[in-house]
Amino acid sequence: MIEVTDIRKRYRRRDVLSGVTFAADKGQITCLIGLNGAGKSTILKAIMGLTPIAGGSIRIDGQAPGPKLYEKVAFVPDRLTMPSGMKLIEAHRFMADFYAGWNGERAGELMRFFGLSYSDRIGSLSKGTAAKFNLLLGLSQDSDYILMDEPFAGIDLFSREAITEVFTSELIEGRGVLFTTHEIGEMEHLIDRAVLLQGGKVERAFDCDEMRGAEGKSVIDVMREVYRA
Ligand SMILES: Nc1ncnc2c1ncn2[C@@H]1O[C@H](COP(=O)(O)OP(=O)(O)OP(=O)(O)O)[C@@H](O)[C@H]1O
Numbered sequence: 611m612i613e614v615t616d617i618r619k620r621y622r623r624r625d626v627l628s629g630v631t632f633a634a635d636k637g638q639i640t641c642l643i644g645l646n647g648a649g650k651s652t653i654l655k656a657i658m659g660l661t662p663i664a665g666g667s668i669r670i671d672g673q674a675p676g677p678k679l680y681e682k683v684a685f686v687p688d689r690l691t692m693p694s695g696m697k698l699i700e701a702h703r704f705m706a707d708f709y710a711g712w713n714g715e716r717a718g719e720l721m722r723f724f725g726l727s728y729s730d731r732i733g734s735l736s737k738g739t740a741a742k743f744n745l746l747l748g749l750s751q752d753s754d755y756i757l758m759d760e761p762f763a764g765i766d767l768f769s770r771e772a773i774t775e776v777f778t779s780e781l782i783e784g785r786g787v788l789f790t791t792h793e794i795g796e797m798e799h800l801i802d803r804a805v806l807l808q809g810g811k812v813e814r815a816f817d818c819d820e821m822r823g824a825e826g827k828s829v830i831d832v833m834r835e836v837y838r839a
Contacts, residue, residue, distance in 0.1 A: 611635050612657060612683075612755060612788060617666035619652055626652055628810035629666070636754060636786040639777065639800055643791060643829075644807035645837060650790035651688060654757045657788075658685050670755065681711050686748035688759040690740045694733025698726060698743065709751050717750035724772060738769040745773060749782070756782065758789035762797070770796060794829050804829045806836050 612634040619627040626649045634640035644650050655661040657668055659675030668675050670683060692701045698721075706712045721728065724742040735743060741761065748756050762770050776782070777800050791797065794804075804821075806814045813836050821827050 611669075611671065612786060613667075613669045614653065614657065615667045615669075617653070617656060617668060618664045619649065619656065619661070620664055625810050627663075630807070630810070630812055631666075632805045632812050632815050634755070634786055634788040634803070637784055638802040639782075639787040639789070640803040640805060641789055641791060641794065641797065641801040641829075642805050642807065643794065643833060645792055648792075648807040649810060650792075650807065651759050654685065654759050654788070654790060657757060658683065681709065681751075682753055683755040683757060684748040684751040684753040686744055686756065686758040686761060688763065690732060690735075690744045690747075692732045692747075694731065696732050697728065698730050698732070699728040701732065701743075701747070702728070705747060705750070711752035713750050713752050717746060720746040720749060720776075723776075738765045741765050742769060742773065745776065749776065753785065755786040755788065758787070760790055760792075762791065762793075762795065774800065794833065798829050801829065804832070806833065808836055 614633070615631050616629045617627055618629060630653060642650050642653060652661060656663050657670070657675055659677070659679070670679055673679060702714070702717055706714060724746060726739065726743055745758070745761055748758065761773060765773070774796055777797070801818055803815065803817055805812055814832055816832070818829055821832065
């Protein structure tokens with residue numbers, strides 16, 4: 611389980627996170643929701659140990675963040691970080707060298723599924739195609755958890771549908787998925803837990819089925835309550 615407890619973060623004397631607590635479990639899709647600037651990316655970076663926190667604690671199956679967890683937790687940042695001159699085939703080789711858990715067979719299947727070409731260069735990919743390749747790099751690691759920062763940002767409907775299909779496939783079965791978004795869209799029916807950030811804190815966190823059953827509300831209904839209040 612990823613346990614985030616009372617974490618705090620300041621940027622230039624401004625509180626961005628003022629005591630954020632939530633958990634994301636294996637076998638579940640957890641969605642971290644917040645308006646622009648709510649601190650979603652900062653939380654994912656903190657879980658990866660890529661940005662220091664000013665207080666609180668983060669544990670991944672009991673361990674503190676850091677490089678030793680890179681095989682356990684895959685991170686899909688909000689943009690591709692590979693050099694623009696690199697060909698996709700070279701990016702595959704790089705990942706295979708860097709990650710013991712790189713699953714070349716799965717990477718090949720995803721190349722076909724997304725209709726990507728090994729000879730293309732990173733810099734020549736359209737935004738949507740780059741997002742698919744970015745996702746492929748994360749999904750092709752045999753990790754227990756996968757964190758994704760805005761996997762749908764700027765992506766057309768059909769590409770979003772292709773990515774949504776991945777979310778329902780065996781590719782992520784059994785893994786813990788934590789992704790961020792500011793608009794839930796067609797992911798609504800796929801997510802198990804929603805964590806809504808507001809004012810540097812968690813405003814609401816709930817099991818989506820329970821929310822539908824007990825209060826008859828969708829995630830979007832709860833978002834309207836929180837963000838339009
Ligand atoms: N390196 C930095 N230096 C200073 N301020 C930063 C830095 N990184 C983020 N911030 C600020 O912290 C706040 C939270 O940023 P963050 O990127 O985590 O939000 P977000 O919820 O992911 O936003 P978005 O939905 O727009 O991507 C923002 O106000 C941002 O301007």
